[in-house]
Amino acid sequence: MRLIQNMCTIAEYPGPASAAAAAECCPGAAGRRLVKIAVVGASGVGKTALVVRFLTKRFIGDYERNAGNLYTRQVQIEGETLAIQVQDTPGIQVHENGLGCSEQLNRCIRWADAVVMVFSITDHKSYELIGQLHQHVQQLHPGTRLPVVVVANKADLLHIKQVDPQLGLQLASMLGCLFYEVSVSENYNDVYNAFHVLCKEVSHKQQPSSTPEKRRSSLIPRPKSPNMQDLKRRFKQALSAKVRTVTSV
Ligand SMILES: Nc1nc2c(ncn2[C@@H]2O[C@H](COP(=O)(O)OP(=O)(O)OP(=O)(O)O)[C@@H](O)[C@H]2O)c(=O)[nH]1
Secondary structure (H helix, E strand, O other), X not given: OOEOOOOEEEOOOOOOOOXXXXXXXXXXXXXXXXXXXXXXXXXXXXXHHHHHHHHHOOOOOOOOOOOOOEEEEEEEEOOEEEEEEEEEOOOEEEEOOEEEOOHHHHHHHHHOOEEEEXXXXXXXXXXXXXXXXXXXXXXXXXXXXXXXXXXXXXXXXXXXXXXXXXXXXXXXXXXXXXXXXXXXXXXXXXXXXXXXXXXXXXXXXXXXXXXXXXXXXXXXXXXXXXXXXXXXXXXXXXXXXXXXXXXXX
């Protein structure tokens, strides 16, 4: 996937999403199919760093506490240019009675076509949150299986590791999600791959290979192409009739 345009930001949660809304922020996005991705996880796991790394290829060490920015870009997936919106979100807290998800965050999750769930290998609590968060996300999307990628960040900080990445892999496969272990600070390619695979999955979901509409149209009989043998025969007949007429004159 190739990032095509400059990043732009609106410092608020999105309303009902549309390609038109994306175009307002990113003019080239007009008329494109739109893929909406929310990045969620505990505080300090590197959500903003991940999004910024993906969009700019750069790692910037320090960020302000996240206010929930939406970034719009164009990307190329399998030869098609899509508009992509990436929603960064504030860190989720865990309370005694469960996840502390604000209504804003819930709106953002409902809005999304796909979710990146981030934890840090240096923070066991952020890992523990993923299972609950996955359940919460599925509850907000009843009746559909939302594409989700689990990302274990800060793989460079092995000396203060609290979570074995293998556990992340096990959890992700139990939840039926893809898994990427990344170091946002040290490696761009893994970050790119995590978003790329998600965009591809959403893109395929938006364009099922055989929709009922397509199936129906394939049942409508096509007009028969003219039979060449028949045409030749008629042409010969017409020709010989003409020759006969000429000789008889
Ligand atoms: N060593 C290392 N530090 C990282 C990495 N990713 C992020 N950080 C640092 O972790 C800290 C938190 O990163 P943020 O991107 O602000 O985390 P966040 O999840 O957006 O945090 P909230 O806005 O509080 O929810 C920052 O100091 C980053 O520089 C990484 O891969 N390796």
